[in-house]
Amino acid sequence: MTTMTVPRLPVLGWRSLRLRRQRVYAGCVLARGQALFVSSGRAAILHALRLLEVGTGDRVLLPTYHCPTMVAPIVRLGAQPVFYPIDRCAAPDLNWLAASDLGGVKAMIAAHFFGIPQPLGEVQAFCRERGIALIEDCAHAFFGQSAETPVGATGDFAVASLPKFFPTTEGGCLVVPAPLQRRLSLSKPSGLTELRALLDVLELGVQHGRFGVLGIALKALAAIKSQLRRPQQNPALLLDGGDPAAWLDEAALGYTALRVSRLLVAYTDTDRLIARRRANYQRWRAALQSLEGAQPLFPELPDGAVPYVFPLHVQRPEPAYQYLRAQGVPVFRWDVHWPGVPRLPGDHGKEWLTTVFQLGCHQELSERDVLYLANIVRQAVSNTV
Ligand SMILES: Cc1ncc(COP(=O)(O)O)c(C=O)c1O
Known part of the structure; x- marks a missing residue:
């Protein structure tokens, strides 16, 4: 019997890259052409909420099926998360929402879970009627097209997460209406952070034997990287699902996405x-x-x-x-x-x-x-x- 090790993800290899830069095309959140590269999907949610001036006393709708990283930005701004039910297709239950008290609700997050695009036209109409901003969560669906529209094209804002689709360790996207874009000021990560991220990406590829003999040299570089490692988050905090600090890296929130992440989006096949x-x-x-x-x-x-x-x-x-x-x-x-x-x-x-x-x-x-x-x-x- 042949033995196999359990494969791990995600990794960078030569074959996964295109030699020439491409435009990442229709059907993805970048299609609207107003995307900003930010440090993570959760940072993108936080920026969208800030641009909507969500703060203490406001309420934000989100599905009962959620990753804590979707809730942390809401709580971080002092707002209250209000969970809504989803049906067996993972779509928001609009009947339940219509019968609920939506006083103080400023925004709603609706997600294309697992990468299955949801038609969100009705949800958008529901939100518009009530003056609620729709944040389309494309963390699981960087690409795709529902029966109605490309993912990322319906919400007032759209957010995405790069490591779920590209061989990088960090990064996110925020699709923002053009006039609001100017209100967001992002700073660039330091050179050391950029270097660490580049080495992280290469190390993953090397661990999976993706770079042939070049891997030997890259392994040496990976050893240097351990000196540059960012301090780990307190593991005790990670156990506490209700503390936003456990899910948000404050230092990175205001950064643009790392250069290596942006290059990988441009060059991934x-x-x-x-x-x-x-x-x-x-x-x-x-x-x-x-x-x-x-x-x-x-x-x-x-x-x-x-x-x-x-x-x-x-x-x-x-x-x-x-x-x-x-x-x-x-x-x-x-x-x-x-x-x-x-x-x-x-x-x-x-x-x-x-x-x-x-x-x-x-x-x-x-x-x-x-x-x-x-x-x-x-x-x-x-x-x-
Ligand atoms: C549905 C959904 N939205 C948002 C996020 C946040 O993305 P990121 O991990 O890039 O911060 C995640 C992360 O797992 C997610 O699953």
């Missing part, structure tokens, strides 16, 4: 990225569709989708999830979430926080990798049923 992510999604689906105790959340991959992950709904997630994490399988779920997420009628989001396994579709995973990983997932889930 996006045709290849899109094709390989879609192929990996289909492979996960084929390998897991008849698994007892678990169902793909979206068995059909829509034509316009460029998936971030393959979401698998697992009826009895324990101990399968812990087992998969211990094996190093690239799987995530949002079991660390914001305190006080309510149980709402008809909602799927709160339950998904623990039952939906987000399985990586990264472009650097090969067919063999996905089949190998799917086999581990099958075993883990079958042993729990």
Whole structure:
């Protein structure tokens, strides 16, 4: 029997780059041409809220299914997060919202979870009628097109996260209306920070054997990098889901994205990225569709989708999830979430926080990798049923 190590992501390799700079094209958040590169997706949310003058006493709507990084910017500004339910397609429940007290609500965050584009036209109309600004969260959907529009084209603001699609460790995008753009002043990260980030990216590639003999020289550089490492966040803080400081790197919030991240967006071969992510999604689906105790959340991959992950709904997630994490399988779920997420009628989001396994579709995973990983997932889930 051949042995394999569990593949990790994301990595940079020669083949994933285009030699010539390209325009990152329609169907992605940059299509509106008003995107600013910022330090992370959460920084983009914070900037959007600041431009909307959200502050103490204001309320911001967001889904019960969430990553704490979506909530931290709201709480950081002294505003109150108000969780709304989502349906089985991960769309906001507008009936629930229409029947709710929306006094003091200044903004609503709606996300294209997993990279499945949501048609947001109705949500936008709902918000417009009530004077609520819509922040379209494209962290999981840097590319894509719903039945209506390209992702990032509907909201008053759109935000995205670079490391989820590009082989970099930091960076985000904020799509802002042109007149507001001038109100945002961002500073450049220091040269040392830029160097550290470049070495981080190269180190990841080297760890995965992507640079051939050049990797030996790069390994030496990686050793120097350990001297430049930024202090780690306090791990005790990371356990506290309700403290914005645990999720926001204050020093980086006001920075533009690092140069290496911006270059990788410009030079990553996006045709290849899109094709390989879609192929990996289909492979996960084929390998897991008849698994007892678990169902793909979206068995059909829509034509316009460029998936971030393959979401698998697992009826009895324990101990399968812990087992998969211990094996190093690239799987995530949002079991660390914001305190006080309510149980709402008809909602799927709160339950998904623990039952939906987000399985990586990264472009650097090969067919063999996905089949190998799917086999581990099958075993883990079958042993729990
Ligand atoms: C839906 C969603 N929005 C926003 C973010 C924040 O992105 P970043 O990690 O780049 O700050 C995340 C991060 O996981 C996310 O999943």
